[in-house]
Amino acid sequence: MDPGRRVSTGEPRVRRTARILVLDEGGSVLLMKTHWGQRTLPARWLTPGGGIDPGEDERAAAVRELFEETGLTLTDAAALGDPVAFRRIALPPAEEYQVREATYFLLRTPRFELSDADWTDSEKDDIVGVRWFALDELEAPGEDFDPEGVRSVLTEALRAGRSQEGLR
Template identity: 45%
Template structure:
């Protein structure tokens, strides 16, 4: 199976704590080889929904954190999707920054797919991302964390 031609719009949240760490989730990729990677909370923009509203909804669904205004996007990313089980071949992501003093992760808003696809979660420093052999997306993530941690 190959990705169907099409664009998937997503909103992603750089969730940062006072130490400048970013919260990431280890998630299964839509790939027959079992690949997984660390990504920020976030997900697809529903039809008729703005990137901003999707960021608010996805953050609440995936972490339990409710915000009313994530501010303006701080970065956007256009990318090709190479996963062989993806339902799209291109993506566009808008990134927002939300700061938190810490939180208790809640899976109450997770979809059935998220309950299967989210393997783990943890806080990362930019230096830990630079040093790891684990996969994460986007490749620019350590630089984004450094740029927005203060």
């Protein structure tokens, strides 16, 4: 059984995830446009990150996902610091899981060119766009953002005033 999934009578199937708010020196945030699993809804923009593997904690999963999805390597997992936000959201009915729990970390780094060299076949199919968004662009109409509310998560994280180092 998938350890990210808790199945019991009356309990929803839960996918635990670690997500990273990657901010460049100008305050723009890196987002990825991905399909929903069942592709029943339009693709939406979300932060890099993904499922927590067996034996991983949230920070280790965030470091791994950051590398796999962007090519960026952290020299020290502690560089992410403490989580800056947590969200538990209901997912659309057609999705494999009913609930997603997302733990967010904040990373400030100079803007970099993303590498897709370590994307899985599934990610190559699922990710349909990557771009840096200025904060005011997150308010623009016409784009679908992840249901956790990237805007509110980012606002919450910035209020926490965290900054990290430790990039290679």
